[in-house]
Each structure stands twice: as structure tokens, then as C-alpha cells.
Amino acid sequence: MSKVVLITGGSSGIGKSTGEFLLSKGYVVYGTSRNPERYASSKFKLIALDVADVNSIKKAVQAVIETSGRIDILINNAGAGITGPIEEIPDAEIKRNFETNFFGPINVIKSVLPQMRQQNSGLIINITSIAGYMGLPYRGIYSASKGALGLITEAFRMEIKDFNIQMTNLAPGDIATNIAAGRYHVSVTENSPYKSQYGSVLKSIDEDVDNGNDPTLVANAIYKIINTSHPKIHYKVGAFMQKFSVILKRILPGKVYEKLLLNHHKL
Template sequence: MDKKVVLVTGGSSGIGKSIGIYLTKRGFQVYGTTRNLDRQKDFKDFKLLELDVTNNDTITKAVAHIVKEEGRLDVLINNAGVGITGPIEETPIDEINKTFDTNFNGPIRMIQSVLPQMRLQKNGLIINITSIAGNMGLPYRGIYSASKGALGLVTEALRMETKEFGIQITDLAPGDFATNIAAGRYHAPSNSTTAYASYSKVLAMINDDVDAAQNPIEVAKKVYSIILKTKPKVHYKVGVFLQKFSLFLKKILPDTLYERLLLNHYKL
């Protein structure tokens, strides 16, 4: 069989770029996406297509181009996403909607676009990049957690809906990794206008965690291992031990005790 054809959304930087480079070096035919191709004229690591996950026309065009060029599409990696922080009370509904349109509706649009081709092939793999934060409500990251948590639940439903077509669907939840997500993240104002005095302190902790985090190549390695599996599990995690262990604690501890651990961690 010819080398597998992979589409990675949000492939021009961060985790998506690491995934694209890693898979390209291992013989995959990789297509990444970026919202503005003109800004990536010097990009040489793998093929880039212009695609915005909030725009159906760009999605349809990009998927059609890949199928025309390659005759197939084997793997979709839904990686494109945005960050958002702030007290929920003070976060504009428009910003909440934008986050969900990218982090939740965006992957759904991508899945709806590739499934017809995968059904025709009678095989395919979709990996939704969610987040360890999507498994718990975190202070001042509630909207982000909700958008990623919703995608994880949809993954579970889609696996059952598409099983008869030979299509595999899974999600991979990274912890904190060193990317530029903070630069593009929406921050509710943390100045004197906020009623939440602890927000600026927690925001600084969040940013410090990202700056000191692991190399995103670890996510790429995990993606590669998932692609090689004949029967991927429903959910995967990648990150430092304590972040993954926090999910185990959430399962076994009473809710109020787990909440107390989070309050202590964030010094709230």
C-alpha cells in the first residue's frame, strides 16, 4: 500500500507542526493547514493548505484537493484550536462562541467533510486533539475545559456511529506543552476592572506552566503510536506524570476533596 495520507489542522506551528514533521520523517504524506497561507511562504517542512476550521468553504476545498492529488485520505488529526481564560462572569458571550466554534464546531466540520471519503474507502482514522483540562473544570479556564470536554464526548459517540464503516476514531488529550498558544489566547481583562482578584495570579501560573512545559514532540510520538495501532482505544493521554495522575485522582476521590486539591494548587 502507498504511504498513508494525513491531514493535520493547525499544522503551521506548535503541536500541529511537530506532528507534521514527525510523521513526514516516517514516510507519511502529510498535509497541514493554516488560516493564512501568505504568512507561511517560507514553510518547507511539509505541504500546507489554506483552511479555516470555522469556514466550510475552505474545508471543502482543502479536502477535495487532497483527494484529487492522492486519491484517498487515511488520517485526520483535528489539532487546530484556541485558548481562552477569564472569570466566566466577565467573559463575553461572543468570545465563548468563538472558542466553541473553533474548538468544537471546527473539528465537527472537519469530520463531516472527511467521513464520506473514509466511508468510500471503508477505512480511516480520526484523532481529535482534546486536552487533559477537558476532563475537569479548572478555575478561569472553564470555557476552554468545556470546549475540549465536549469534543471528547463527541468522540465517544462517533466511534459507535462509524464502527460499521471500518473507521476508527479516538481522542488524544495533551497536558501542558511548550507552544505559542498563550500568544493567541483570549484573556478576559485581569486589571483593576475585574472583581476577581485571584485571576491575575492564576493566569500567571497558567502561562508559567506552558513556558516550562515539555516539548510538543512528545505529542507527535504519541500520535504516531496511535496511527500504528489496529484498534485504537477511546481515549489517550500524554503529558507529565502529575497531570495524568490528576485524572486518576478525579475518578477515585470524592468531588469536594478533589476540588480542595485544585483550590490548594491554585492557592484560592
């Protein structure tokens, strides 16, 4: 019997590439979008879901269960970028980012767990970010929200292990997606004390995404995780130096690592 996969944020980027890849491998794939009607050409079924709306989440999960009778794999992919000096980011935008990148995925997990527990099986893959392993200048809120999801994955794994449900965290580096289009970013203003530094870093961030790895790299990594009997807690995918930076964070003194980040961003 083909396994049923639910992918949040399935209309573009990593979610779309992963959905198409798994579909080609014989999986039954459901993706989600806040506005699925905009993507009539999607190769797999898109259903309406807003990760910031609990009722929307419950309705979407129930729709999959009613149609296919089960959910074998959840890929928590929906997320949002945010950049800017932390001092200048409005509180409402900080909270909105955490609603999308942290609270939203938790609520999707809560909604699928009863079905997976009933099945006595399931796999949940949380898509975080290598940025979540470190506090990056002018991406601090994004780093914090993705880092929090990575930590909650560690706790969740231990709580659900007796139900034969597995959970893991996949952290991509820079991937060529349209995340910048939906990202909230503080404008570079003339009177900002951060104007010069932030303007330079923002330009570098956009260039890194444009030159990032193909999202099919993540799709392949997800496929390998799905076909692993005992997934690890953390996986990383991306350029060598981005993955290596996580190792450096563990072994270098804090100030030395901070200096490397400052030099990298020319700050």
C-alpha cells in the same frame, strides 16, 4: 503506498511537530493554516483552512482528495485557548471558542467521512486536552469546549465503527507551544472582583505552558496510535501529575477533588 495525513492547525506547535515527524516516517502530510502563505518554509504542504468556515473546510478536504486521491488519517489539532472569569468573558468570545474547539473539528470530521467510507478505512485523532476532564478555574470555557470534543469522540466512534473508520481522543497536558499568543484572555482590571485571584492564575497558566513538555512528545504518541490496530478511546500525554489528576477525578469525592484544585491554584 504511503498513507495520507491531514493535520488541522499545522503551522506551529503540536501540528507542526507532528507533521514534520510523520513526514520523516514516510507519510504524505498536508497541514492547514488560515494563512499558509506566511509559512513558506514549512517542510510539508500547507493549505488554507479556517475551522470556523464550513466552505473553507470542504474546499481544503477536496483539495487533498484531488491531489492524493484519499485521506487515511485526520488529526483534528486546530484549537484556541481562552482564559478569564466566566462572568466577564463576552458571549461572542465563548461562542468563538466553541466554533474553533468543538464545532470546527466536527465539521472537518463530517467533510472527511464520505471519503473514508468510500475507502472503507480511516483514522481520526481528535486533539483535546487534559483540561477537558475537569472544570478549571479561569479556564472553564476551554475545559468545556475540549471536554465536549472528548465526549463527542465517544459517540462518533460507535456510529462509524461499521465503516471500518476508527476515532480516538488524545489529550495533552501542558505543552510548550505558542498557544498563549493566539489565546483570548480577559484583561486583569482594577475594578474586577476577580482581579487578585485571576491575575495569579493567569500568570501560573503562562508559566506552565512555557515550562511544558516538548510538542514532539505528542507527535510520538500520535505515531504510536497510527500504528495501533485497535486504538483506545482515550489517550493522555504529558507530565505524570497532570495525567494522574484525571484518575484522581474519578476516584475522589467531588469536594475533595475541588479542594485539591483550589490548593493547586492557591485560591
